[in-house]
Amino acid sequence: MAQTDDWIQRSSAADRLAEEALIIDVEGFEGPLDLLLTLSRTQKVDLRRISVLQLAEQYLKFVNRVVALRIELAADYLVMAAWLAYLKSRLLLPPEPGEAGPSAEDLAAHLAFQLERLSAMRDVAARLMARDQRGRNFFARGQPEAASIHRALRYDASLLDLMRAYARIRTRDDFRPYAFDREHVFTMEQALDRMRGLMGYMGAWSDLTSYLPEGWATSPTRRRSATAAHFAAVLEMAKRGQVELKQSEIFAPLLMRAKGEV
Amino acid sequence: MDPAELSLFSAPPMGEQERMVEAVLFASSEPVTLFDLQRRMPQGCDPAEALAHLRRRYEGRGVHLVQIGPAFAFRTAPDLGHLMLKETVETRKLSRAAIETLAIVAYHQPVTRAEIEEIRGVAVSRGTVDQLLELNWIRLGRRRMTPGRPVTFVVTETFLDHFGLESARDLPGLKELRAAGLLDSRPLPDMTAAPDEDDSAPSDQSDLFED
Amino acid sequence: MDPAELSLFSAPPMGEQERMVEAVLFASSEPVTLFDLQRRMPQGCDPAEALAHLRRRYEGRGVHLVQIGPAFAFRTAPDLGHLMLKETVETRKLSRAAIETLAIVAYHQPVTRAEIEEIRGVAVSRGTVDQLLELNWIRLGRRRMTPGRPVTFVVTETFLDHFGLESARDLPGLKELRAAGLLDSRPLPDMTAAPDEDDSAPSDQSDLFED
Numbered sequence: 001m002a003q004t005d006d007w008i009q010r011s012s013a014a015d016r017l018a019e020e021a022l023i024i025d026v027e028g029f030e031g032p033l034d035l036l037l038t039l040s041r042t043q044k045v046d047l048r049r050i051s052v053l054q055l056a057e058q059y060l061k062f063v064n065r066v067v068a069l070r071i072e073l074a075a076d077y078l079v080m081a082a083w084l085a086y087l088k089s090r091l092l093l094p095p096e097p098g099e100a101g102p103s104a105e106d107l108a109a110h111l112a113f114q115l116e117r118l119s120a121m122r123d124v125a126a127r128l129m130a131r132d133q134r135g136r137n138f139f140a141r142g143q144p145e146a147a148s149i150h151r152a153l154r155y156d157a158s159l160l161d162l163m164r165a166y167a168r169i170r171t172r173d174d175f176r177p178y179a180f181d182r183e184h185v186f187t188m189e190q191a192l193d194r195m196r197g198l199m200g201y202m203g204a205w206s207d208l209t210s211y212l213p214e215g216w217a218t219s220p221t222r223r224r225s226a227t228a229a230h231f232a233a234v235l236e237m238a239k240r241g242q243v244e245l246k247q248s249e250i251f252a253p254l255l256m257r258a259k260g261e262v
Numbered sequence: 263m264d265p266a267e268l269s270l271f272s273a274p275p276m277g278e279q280e281r282m283v284e285a286v287l288f289a290s291s292e293p294v295t296l297f298d299l300q301r302r303m304p305q306g307c308d309p310a311e312a313l314a315h316l317r318r319r320y321e322g323r324g325v326h327l328v329q330i331g332p333a334f335a336f337r338t339a340p341d342l343g344h345l346m347l348k349e350t351v352e353t354r355k356l357s358r359a360a361i362e363t364l365a366i367v368a369y370h371q372p373v374t375r376a377e378i379e380e381i382r383g384v385a386v387s388r389g390t391v392d393q394l395l396e397l398n399w400i401r402l403g404r405r406r407m408t409p410g411r412p413v414t415f416v417v418t419e420t421f422l423d424h425f426g427l428e429s430a431r432d433l434p435g436l437k438e439l440r441a442a443g444l445l446d447s448r449p450l451p452d453m454t455a456a457p458d459e460d461d462s463a464p465s466d467q468s469d470l471f472e473d
Numbered sequence: 474m475d476p477a478e479l480s481l482f483s484a485p486p487m488g489e490q491e492r493m494v495e496a497v498l499f500a501s502s503e504p505v506t507l508f509d510l511q512r513r514m515p516q517g518c519d520p521a522e523a524l525a526h527l528r529r530r531y532e533g534r535g536v537h538l539v540q541i542g543p544a545f546a547f548r549t550a551p552d553l554g555h556l557m558l559k560e561t562v563e564t565r566k567l568s569r570a571a572i573e574t575l576a577i578v579a580y581h582q583p584v585t586r587a588e589i590e591e592i593r594g595v596a597v598s599r600g601t602v603d604q605l606l607e608l609n610w611i612r613l614g615r616r617r618m619t620p621g622r623p624v625t626f627v628v629t630e631t632f633l634d635h636f637g638l639e640s641a642r643d644l645p646g647l648k649e650l651r652a653a654g655l656l657d658s659r660p661l662p663d664m665t666a667a668p669d670e671d672d673s674a675p676s677d678q679s680d681l682f683e684d
Binding site: 139140141142143145155156157158159161162163165166167168169 | 285288289290291292335336337338346353354355356358360361362364365366368369381382393397425426427433434439
Binding site for chain 3: 030031032033034076101102106107110113114116117118120121122123124125127128129131132133134135136137138139140141142144145158159160
C-alpha cells in the first residue's frame with residue numbers, strides 16, 4: 001500500500017473520515033459504477049479531467065479494505081476490481097509493440113465517459129423531479145363537464161392490458177396439471193362400481209386379479225392401473241364390511257369373497 | 263403595527279387575487295364558496311371583488327363564471343353545449359374474455375375459434391368475438407384448409423394503430439413480458455424447458471396451427 | 474361556388490372559434506388533440522389559429538393554455554399551486570432507481586433495458602419498470618432492429634403532461650447533454666476488437682423522439 005499512498009496525495013482527516021464512512025455504507029451503493037462515481041468526487045475535478053489511474057487506485061484500496069474488514073462484497077464489485085487492476089497495469093506499463101485491441105487510454109476514457117454519463121443522468125433526473133408537476137404544482141380542470149344526454153360507449157385497452165392478458169393465459173398453461181392419458185387409466189370409482197355389481201356373483205375365495213375387466217389384463221400399463229384401482233376398491237369395500245380379504249404371505253395372490261349376509 | 267394591519271398592507275394586488283380565484287375555481291372539483299376562497303387566499307384578500315372582476319372578464323367567453331347557491335364555478339357557455347356532446351364518450355375497459363381473446367388472436371394469428379378456445383381453456387362466446395369485430399380490432403382471415411374449412415381471425419390495421427405497433431411481430435415475447443415484470447415472479451417449472459418457444463412467440467406463431 | 478369555398482364562407486368568425494376551443498378545452502381535464510378539435514368544430518374552422526389567439530389571451534392569467542405533444546389543455550399557473558392544497562394528490566414516492574430509470578428512458582429514448590442497465594451500471598429490477606408502466610409514464614416503443622430485436626421503452630404523453638412538457642425535446646438540459654455527447658451510445662471498446670458492431674444502437678439521434 002506504500003506505493004498507493006505515493007499515488008494519492010496526502011489525504012486530509014476529512015477525506016479519511018469520508019472513506020471510513022464509505023466502508024460502513026457499502027450496502028448503500030448501487031453497484032460498482034455508483035461507488036466509482038462517489039470516489040471520483042474526492043478528486044474535486046471535472047469528470048472529464050478525472051484521473052482514471054488515481055480512481056482505479058482508490059477503488060482497489062477501498063475494496064481491499066472492505067475485504068480486510070471481512071465485509072461481504074457482491075461479485076460485481078470484485079469483477080470491477082479485477083478489471084481496474086488490469087486497467088491500472090496497462091496504464092502504467094508501456095504498450096507492447098503490435099498489441100491488438102483497444103489501448104489502455106481508450107478503456108480509461110470509456111470509464112470516464114460512463115461516469116460522466118451516469119452523473120449527468122442523475123443531474124437531469126433531479127432537474128426533472130424538481131419541475132412543476134401535475135397534481136402538485138399545477139392542476140387540470142377539477143370538474144370536467146360531461147353533462148350531456150348523448151352517451152357513446154368506447155372500449156379501450158392498452159398494450160399493457162393485452163400483454164398482461166396473454167401472460168396470464170400462458171402462465172396458466174404452465175400451471176395446468178399434467179393431463180392424464182385417460183384411455184389407459186382405470187379409476188377407483190370405476191372399479192368400485194364394477195365390483196359392487198359383481199359382488200352377487202362372488203362365491204368362494206377367489207383371486208382379485210381374476211376380476212380384472214376384459215381388455216385390461218394383458219397390456220402392462222392397463223393391467224397395472226386396473227389392478228391398483230380394483231385393489232383400492234376392494235379395500236374400500238372391506239372397510240364397509242362388504243367383502244373379506246386374505247393373503248397368505250407378502251406378494252401372494254390377494255383372495256376375496258363376499259361377506260355372509262349381503 | 264399589529265399583524266392584521268401588516269397583512270392588510272401585504273395583500274396581493276387585485277390582478278393577482280383575480281388570478282388566484284381563477285385558478286382555484288378551475289382546479290376545484292366542486293363549486294367553491296366565498297368563505298372557502300377567503301380561507302385559501304392570503305390574509306387581506308377580497309375574493310368577492312376578485313370574483314366580480316373575473317365574472318366580467320369571462321362575459322361573452324366560451325366559459326362563464328356562474329354562481330350556484332352560495333358557491334362559484336366555471337361552466338361552459340350555454341350556446342356551446344352542442345360541442346360538449348362528444349365529451350361524454352364513455353371509455354370502458356374490455357372484458358377479461360375479450361382482452362384474452364384479442365391477445366390470442368394477436369399472438370397466434372391466423373387462429374380459429376376452436377384454437378382460441380383450446381388456448382383459453384374455455385368457450386369463447388359469440389358476443390366476445392362480435393365485440394372485437396365491431397371494434398374493428400380483429401377481422402376474418404383466410405379459411406383454414408382443414409376439414410370444415412373453419413374461418414380464422416387476424417388483427418387489423420386499426421388494432422396495430424391503437425396499440426402503437428408497426429406489425430403483430432412487434433408484440434413482446436414471453437421472455438420480455440417476464441423481464442418487464444408482467445408475469446408472476448413465481449418460479450415456473452416449465453419455463454426453462456421450452457425457452458425457444460417463449461422467444462419466438464410473436465413471430466413464428468403465424469404458422470403454428472398451419473398443419 | 475364549390476363546396477370548399479362554401480364551407481369557408483360559412484365558418485364562424487375567429488372570435489367565435491376561439492370561444493369554441495376555450496369551451497371544449499375547459500370542459501376536458503385531459504388534453505384534446507388538434508384533430509379532435511377540428512372534428513368537433515363546424516367545417517372550415519381553423520382550431521390552430523384559434524388556439525394561438527387563446528394562448529395569448531391566457532398569458533399571465535391564473536390558468537394557462539399548454540401544449541402536450543399533439544394535444545392542448547388548460548392548466549393552472551404553477552406559481553399558484555400553493556392555493557390548491559386541497560386538490561393535491563399524494564403520489565407514491567418513486568425510488569431513486571425508478572427516477573433514474575425514468576430519466577434515462579426520457580433522455581435516451583427509445584432505449585432498451587440492456588442500455589438502461591449499461592448506463593446505471595446495475596440491473597434494473599422488474600418492479601421499477603413495472604411501476605413506471607403502471608404510472609403510464611413509459612410505454613413500449615418499437616423494437617430495436619438488432620439481433621434479438623429487443624423491445625425499447627419511450628415516455629408517454631401522460632409523462633409530458635405530468636411534468637408540464639410540450640414535447641420530449643423540451644426536457645431540461647437535453648441540448649447540453651447531446652452537445653456533450655452524453656446521449657451517444659458508446660459501447661465499451663471491445664477487447665476482441667470488432668469495432669463497428671454496435672452501429673445500429675441508439676446513437677442514431679435522427680429518429681430519436683420521433684415515435
